[in-house]
Amino acid sequence: MDWNQELIKSATWLAQAYALTLVCFGAVMATLARTTIWGRQFWALSGDYFWAGHGWQRPWRRLAGIALILFFVLLAVRMNVLFSFWYNGFYTSMQTLDAGAFWFHMSLFGLLAALHVARALLNAYIRSSFTIHWRLWMNERMVARWLDGRAYYLGRFAEPVVDNPEQRIQQDATSLASDTLALSMGLVGAVVSMVEFTGILWSLSAPLTLAGVELPRAMVFLVYLYVLTATVFAVWIGRPLIRLNFLNEKLNATYRYLLMRLREYGESVALYRGEAVEHRNLTSGFAAVIANAWATLWRSLKFDGYNLGISQVAVVFPFLIQAPRLFAGTIKLGDVIQTSQAFGQVEEALSFFRTSYDSFASYRAVLERLSGFTSNVDGARALQLPQLQVRADALQLQGLTVRRPDGQVLAQSIELSLAPGQALLIRGPSGSGKTTLLRTLAGLWPFASGDAARPADADCLFLSQRPYLPLGTLRGALAYPSADIGDGEARAILQQVQLGHLGEQLDVDQDWSQVLSPGEQQRLAFGRVLANRPALVFLDEATSATDTGLEHSLYSLLRRELPQAMLVSVGHRETLHAFHDQVLELARDGRWALGSA
Numbered sequence: 001m002d003w004n005q006e007l008i009k010s011a012t013w014l015a016q017a018y019a020l021t022l023v024c025f026g027a028v029m030a031t032l033a034r035t036t037i038w039g040r041q042f043w044a045l046s047g048d049y050f051w052a053g054h055g056w057q058r059p060w061r062r063l064a065g066i067a068l069i070l071f072f073v074l075l076a077v078r079m080n081v082l083f084s085f086w087y088n089g090f091y092t093s094m095q096t097l098d099a100g101a102f103w104f105h106m107s108l109f110g111l112l113a114a115l116h117v118a119r120a121l122l123n124a125y126i127r128s129s130f131t132i133h134w135r136l137w138m139n140e141r142m143v144a145r146w147l148d149g150r151a152y153y154l155g156r157f158a159e160p161v162v163d164n165p166e167q168r169i170q171q172d173a174t175s176l177a178s179d180t181l182a183l184s185m186g187l188v189g190a191v192v193s194m195v196e197f198t199g200i201l202w203s204l205s206a207p208l209t210l211a212g213v214e215l216p217r218a219m220v221f222l223v224y225l226y227v228l229t230a231t232v233f234a235v236w237i238g239r240p241l242i243r244l245n246f247l248n249e250k251l252n253a254t255y256r257y258l259l260m261r262l263r264e265y266g267e268s269v270a271l272y273r274g275e276a277v278e279h280r281n282l283t284s285g286f287a288a289v290i291a292n293a294w295a296t297l298w299r300s301l302k303f304d305g306y307n308l309g310i311s312q313v314a315v316v317f318p319f320l321i322q323a324p325r326l327f328a329g330t331i332k333l334g335d336v337i338q339t340s341q342a343f344g345q346v347e348e349a350l351s352f353f354r355t356s357y358d359s360f361a362s363y364r365a366v367l368e369r370l371s372g373f374t375s376n377v378d379g380a381r382a383l384q385l386p387q388l389q390v391r392a393d394a395l396q397l398q399g400l401t402v403r404r405p406d407g408q409v410l411a412q413s414i415e416l417s418l419a420p421g422q423a424l425l426i427r428g429p430s431g432s433g434k435t436t437l438l439r440t441l442a443g444l445w446p447f448a449s450g451d452a453a454r455p456a457d458a459d460c461l462f463l464s465q466r467p468y469l470p471l472g473t474l475r476g477a478l479a480y481p482s483a484d485i486g487d488g489e490a491r492a493i494l495q496q497v498q499l500g501h502l503g504e505q506l507d508v509d510q511d512w513s514q515v516l517s518p519g520e521q522q523r524l525a526f527g528r529v530l531a532n533r534p535a536l537v538f539l540d541e542a543t544s545a546t547d548t549g550l551e552h553s554l555y556s557l558l559r560r561e562l563p564q565a566m567l568v569s570v571g572h573r574e575t576l577h578a579f580h581d582q583v584l585e586l587a588r589d590g591r592w593a594l595g596s597a
């Protein structure tokens, strides 16, 4: 090799190979995205990241990012080629005792090594920052779609049912970005490397006579035959890993969820002394994880053992074939070393398909889970929810029928109307559908038909038996769902709902649901009504944890502060009648009766 010409030669090679690679990469990706199931899944999930918009609106910077990463892949291959020639020259200089050539190669190594380090660091930076941006996009898109149309709630009624959506958002979206890059760029590197080093091997290869038959360029044919045969068996041995990887993610997520529940319901478990049951559940959840881990271990041992064996044989293979020519003096030591390197590169490149089988299996599992997630979100959006008309000054139900998911009617054709300042109390035996009727009016129950009109979402507030307190400050919990509330107003409201002693802790950040008693939480929820001043308030057993005296003062407060608000309460106590104008009695068989309180 003429090292003086090498800079220009390498630049020319890079330019030609890069142009060809860009075209082929685009064509292969487009074909895969159209013709394979997983390619289509990928495109549906992330195609917009690269190809949204038209003309100049396309995200060119992202495409340029991919192009830059591709360039670095080619640069890495070219560096390997240069190193293989360097080794050839270096070993030959030693064999021929040529000190001048030896020192030339030594200084050349300094240059090549510096280039190699700079390339590796830049490559790592570009790839990682590309992955971070991609991940950011994926996360934003998934979270927005999950929240939009209330898919995080309605998803439970939609097909396909998916487990652990949080794992899909947090973990799988990350894997999608990094695995796609690793696999696609690995593939490009493998193909280019295979072509380049096959060329080198070709020039170093001589015919070989096997059982009287002469094989021209034996080395090239043997390496291909060797790796292709090995790949067929590797795919066969590695196939069960696809399912095992899928199960691994699923079982671990389920186990994590069991642990999270124990933490969340710690007090109830502690009061029941339910540790033994919890322990049993956790043990059986973890046993499934471990059983799968063993199955994966055995299968991986077979798979890795096979791959390692194949790679080890490949170490000595080129020496065995070239040794007779070295001893005959036809080739130099440098040629043998370069042959071994080129053989190793071709073998490694060809083996990419064999060794990546495992990663590809996990990748498909990730695509499966993410596609399941988006299908569930789409299913949730497609659910037929009852039509809720917006009317600022009334609640009106006309022929509203509410059913259970199995079709059983809970309330048949309800007709009622409520004007500003009026209040309705819903009563009925347990399981008769009181809460479900409220869910329907919140637009959260797909198993209902008929018409309902009520103020807009932002003017309605739902108080449930167990109020939801977001993580963060007490101020945030009081203002919820509004973002904030002023100091003076917050303290005044806390006084009104008899939580004045918490006035000093407005900005204390902690899990307030674990600190406040259920009764205090319910009072805080009443405070929310005063803070948000809705036109319509739904109260689902919202005072169940308070005594009748406190219930009386909370309802009186509501009537006094929000005289124009409409109230719809679910409750069992007779004392509630005093605060309501109408009573809706639900029976278990779908019948209902409306009377005055």
Ligand SMILES: Nc1ncnc2c1ncn2[C@@H]1O[C@H](COP(=O)(O)OP(=O)(O)OP(=O)(O)O)[C@@H](O)[C@H]1O
Pocket: 404, 405, 410, 428, 429, 430, 431, 432, 433, 434, 435, 436, 437
């Ligand atoms: N997500 C669900 N999937 C299946 N069935 C449900 C679901 N939610 C509610 N149901 C069923 O719908 C019926 C009505 O439930 P709902 O919670 O509305 O009763 P309720 O009158 O509020 O009872 P309670 O007074 O005990 O709170 C019950 O039989 C319940 O099992």
